[in-house]
Amino acid sequence: MRGQGRGAVPLGKSGRATEIVVPFVVVVLVMIGMCAVSMDIMSGARAFVGGESRWSKGQKLAVLHLERYLSSYAESDYRDYLDAIAIPLGDRRARDELDKPKPDDDIVRTEFERGGIADDDIPGMSRLYRHFSDMAPIHRAVLIWREGDRRIDELVAIGHEVRARYLRGDHDREWTENTLEHIRRIDARLTPLEEAFSEALGKASRQTANLLRWLIGLTGCLMVLVAAGRTRRLLADRAKVARALQASEDRFQLAVDGSSDGIWDWDRRNRRLYLSPRLQDMLDVHTPEPCAPELVFGRLHPQDRIVARRIVLAHVRHGSPLDVQFRIDGTHGDFRWFHARGTSLRDGRGTSTRMAGSVTEITEKRLADALLYAEKERAEVTLQSIGDAVITTNAAGLIAYLNPSAERLTGRNGADAVGRDVSDICRVVDEATLERLPDPFAQVLRECAPWSSVGKLLLERVDGTLMGVDITATPIRDRNGGIDGAVLIIRDVSSDREHAAMLSYQASHDGLTGLINRREFERRLALATRVAAESTQPLTVLYLDLDQFKVINDTCSHAAGDELLRQIAALFTKEVRQTDAVARLGGDEFVVLLENCGADDGMKIAENLRMSVGDLHFAFRDRAFSLSASIGLVSLVGDRLTREDILGAADAACHLAKEKGRNRVQAYHLGDDEVATRQSEMGWVSRIQAALTDDRFVLLAQEIIDLRGPGQGHHVELLLRMVEEDGALIPPRAFIPAAERYGLMPSIDRWVVDAAFGTLRHRLEHQPAQVPDICAINLSGMSLCEDGFSDFLRRQFIAHRVPPSSICFEITETAAISSLSRATVFINEMRALGCRFSLDDFGAGMSSFTYLKHLPVDFVKIDGSFVKDMIDDPTDLAMVQAINNIGHVTGKLTIAECVSCPELLLQVERMGIDFAQGFAISAPLMFTPRPSRRQCAIALDEPA
Structure with missing residues (x-):
């Protein structure tokens, strides 16, 4: 027997077994030890090669980001440079720690990890460096590593210097180009070092591999010799065992053969x-x-x-x-x-x-039984817990199972439903026609293909209620591919459809008032204009804005304003026809679309709305308010205007109604100059805002000469121009009125100051000969009255390091007089810094002589309307003489504007005026760079 045969093996003689096994064990242990040491060396070398790759990548990225930082000075580039340079610096700190007699393993691990080394590779790298660094290839690699770190130190020093110069605001182009060249030289010297480092480590790996091959070969030969001696003895023992096994093997051979038991x-x-x-x-x-x-x-x-x-x-x-x-x-x-x-x-x-x-x-x-049971339980639990209704049938179409969701959805008990036809408990109707649909199960069993609902379906429950559902039916096949039944999945989508309907309503209606919103109104307006153009039916649009609505918000909080808007919306809906559309555009602005309504009828409806607003007595928390509305009216009959044109005209008419005293209806007619002017100004608003966003403004400089004698300094005035998208220059008279009307002048003035100071700083550093002694900058009256504008100017002087004595701010006479106290405070604050001031367009106001002595200005610019015609007009000549005399009496220097010809220049000089400016002296020249990729001619044929 086999079992008895095993018992005959002389394994009980432990001394014999030890004699056989021990030599092999010793040889194997020696081989394992040599392999472990060799593998550790190769693993460490591999890790160092990988580390070199990350070291090289970090160095290359550091060079790249430092070069970008020199070009852009973006904070993100500098942070990327610090992240990249941290890799070689971390490796260097780890090596410095390993050079110590007793290195701290935690520091080594932390610094190698900072250098991007994998945690599992760090121990092998440390052992290789500490115990095998004297090997010639590894020693050469370490020397290359140290040389590379010296180049990294140069790169780090350059990075610190670049950062320091940026923080000081020192952007010297020549130094930047030299630094970029220095960085590229460092990078060029590092590249061969990185290749030499990898080659040295590769050589160490190859030497270790060759040594391991020799040792394995020698050990194998030794094992062959030992095995040969032992084999002869084992063969003799095996022959004895074979004879003993044969007797026991025959006993059960026939019964056991071929059986797995x-x-x-x-x-x-x-x-x-x-x-x-x-x-x-x-x-x-x-x-x-x-x-x-x-x-x-x-x-x-x-x-x-x-x-x-x-x-x-x-x-x-x-x-x-x-x-x-x-x-x-x-x-x-x-x-x-x-x-x-x-x-x-x-x-x-x-x-x-x-x-x-x-x-x-x-x-x-x-x-298999356990898995089958678990799968069955899992399927049962899943079907019990899912929210969709699941119904299964047999091949005859009779219900075999309903999950709890199906019971709730259909209102049927599962025990009662089993064995019944599906159509008895699932009655499906089309939502559009409310007609009953055929049984989906019958279709699946008949066509042997899945079925899913198309369109919106409703499920009729036991109590007669209808519920929105989506239905999917799929056949169940047996192993032979035949139909064994079907499964029906019904999902309740009633809440989804209600949510979709709610979202659709919210997308087209204002959440506060319940009126339609701007998008829905514009859609209806576009449709109405097409219908009106095709049928020549009249169309009227009313644009309504509540007067003094901000007062209610500021005095009684926004809750009062919201309540007022709700009451106004209800009032407008009540006053207009059922076919009319009332929308809230935003804030306190409403718009009404009157289809098939002419101008006269539209005016009556507008007046009714205006009077209804006036009759509305609004009270909030014991405070009562009188209300009024300004209304713009646009009426069309066959005119093919876009919805943007219609709304723009109605908005402009509404603004004109406000300017004419509020609480009125202003009708728009084609050719109406007043409304067209307002509409044009409103169109400039978006163009000005776009120009500010895209930095499409430029400054020109026009020279102001000193008529008192040569050597008095270089004096210029900066003139603003807007650059169109096609490159054309737009004079300020085209867009400044709109900017003043709609409060954009402070933003424009801030742009002018920032651009002027930046250009002066650049010229002071690179072109000092082109820096004017006095640079005149125009400021609007809005900026004079704006809180914080003087603080803005102080920050600009500090940021650009521009001497205040070189800046002269020009303010118009009307702006100064309209807010004399604020203008005086502002002028005194800036004069305390060293700035100068000029009173522009002097003589155009009504009280110039009265206020002149109270304004602490340095220059008085005589309005060009008097200067340009004074040779032919004695009255203008007398005005210029009077202004010049009064200016000198009050201790101020005078400047004549619009000196356009040599005869005028000679006359101005004879009258003793101190300075002259105009095309007779010089045309405006470009001061700030034009927007990038914009090439166009400068229009110099117009006065500034």
């Missing part, structure tokens, strides 16, 4: 149990000879051991069937399941003398 034979008289080799392997019980039954029972799971003993005793004593399943612990902490069966040989008294049987492993079957 294990065989057992229990002789109860001598209490010895034989286990076939297959069974020993199955039970992991290896014994050289028949063993005691307790050995097998001891391998069983404790819970199964008691059951197995009880079944065996019942079989022995009472002849009960011997059939038992049990578990044995597996090698990975799991269980292996077995099924044992057997029978007994009994003597004449019925006593069991010998038992035999087989054992089958059923682990896979038990696992």
